[in-house]
Amino acid sequence: QKEVEQDPGPLSVPEGAIVSLNCTYSNSAFQYFMWYRQYSRKGPELLMYTYSSGNKEDGRFTAQVDKSSKYISLFIRDSQPSDSATYLCAAGGGGGADGLTFGKGTHLIIQP
Amino acid sequence: DAGITQSPRYKITETGRQVTLMCHQTWSHSYMFWYRQDLGHGLRLIYYSAAADITDKGEVPDGYVVSRSKTENFPLTLESATRSQTSVYFCASRGLTGQYFGPGTRLTVT
Numbered sequence: 001q002k003e004v005e006q007d008p009g010p011l012s013v014p015e016g017a018i019v020s021l022n023c024t025y026s027n028s029a030f031q032y033f034m035w036y037r038q039y040s041r042k043g044p045e046l047l048m049y050t051y052s053s054g055n056k057e058d059g060r061f062t063a064q065v066d067k068s069s070k071y072i073s074l075f076i077r078d079s080q081p082s083d084s085a086t087y088l089c090a091a092g093g094g095g096g097a098d099g100l101t102f103g104k105g106t107h108l109i110i111q112p
Numbered sequence: 113d114a115g116i117t118q119s120p121r122y123k124i125t126e127t128g129r130q131v132t133l134m135c136h137q138t139w140s141h142s143y144m145f146w147y148r149q150d151l152g153h154g155l156r157l158i159y160y161s162a163a164a165d166i167t168d169k170g171e172v173p174d175g176y177v178v179s180r181s182k183t184e185n186f187p188l189t190l191e192s193a194t195r196s197q198t199s200v201y202f203c204a205s206r207g208l209t210g211q212y213f214g215p216g217t218r219l220t221v222t
Contacts (some may be wrong), residue, residue, distance in 0.1 A: 034210055035184075042215065043202055044155070049210035088155065099145050099157035099170055100211055 003027045004091055006103025010044050013108030019076040023089035023103045025038050026070065034100065035074045038086045047087075048074065079110045114138045116214035117201050124220045131190045133217045135203030143206040144186040145170075146178065148199040149216075155202065161186055193221045 006023045013019055017100045021035075032051045036044035050062035064073040067111050072089050086107050090100040116137045125131050137144065146158040147170075157170030159178040167178050175197060177189045190197055198221045203214040 036213075041218075043213040046210045046212055090155075090211075098143065098149070098168070099160050099163065100155075101157075102155040104152075104154040 002104075003101045004033075004089060004103040006089055006106055008104055008106060010107040010109055012109040012111060013038070013079060015079060015081060016073070017079050017110075019074075019079050019083070019110075021074040021076075021106050021108070022087070023041045023072040024070055025072065025091050027091070027100075028067075028070065029105070030091035030101075033063070033072050035061075035063055035072075036088040036090065037083075038088060038105065040085075044088055046069050058091060081110045081112050084108060084110045116203055116205060116212060116215040116219070118201075118217050120217060121215065122218050124222060125181070125193050126222055127194060128192050131193050131219065133188045133190075133203075134196060134199055135186045135214060137184055137186075137203075137205045137214075139161070139205060139212075140183055141184075141205035141207050142183070144180070145204040145211070146188045146215075147202045147204065148177075149202060150199050154222065158188065158201075175179070195221050197221050 004025045035048040038044045050063050050065045052068045053065050060077045062075040086105040088105045089103045092100045119134045142163050145160045147155045149155045156172050161180045162169045164183050201217045204211050
């Protein structure tokens, strides 16, 4: 079982809707969490970085981390067609290799 | 331009050949990473480096070699390329506000 699980989708929503993207993880030692957006044939683009539990907001994006349930969420308000992409969650600081462990990504489609 | 650059962006090579992928960052970040991205597996860590001359293995290091003589450069070498190494390779560096990725190198081994 992969340490970070993410529903691959696709997730299709109408423009203007609130999008909820979620991941679960199994390694209780993970300390920091990130969300990335990846367009086709591009590199991952960092959207949100959260250390430990709590919420973080940046414009239309809100990241939530609940370490008690090992649950990570990203909310996108007022979704736009340009938000259509693959969203990757990642966790780190769990000991061992000092890199990120990624979910496989959720493909999001915003319908105009 | 500031950030991370990778070269080449596309590479086709033959089985058994040695290939080096280059990575350069302008932020002076201590930590640098190499990942590969494959359908069905997502992004997986190959090697990472905590500083110049300090490197360590990640999840899938077999068949790869890294070096880091300067803080800003972190090349990845495939010593004898195999078809299973056909993938998209991403370099990243970590700062105080997160880990940042380069544009990737798309490698095909024939």
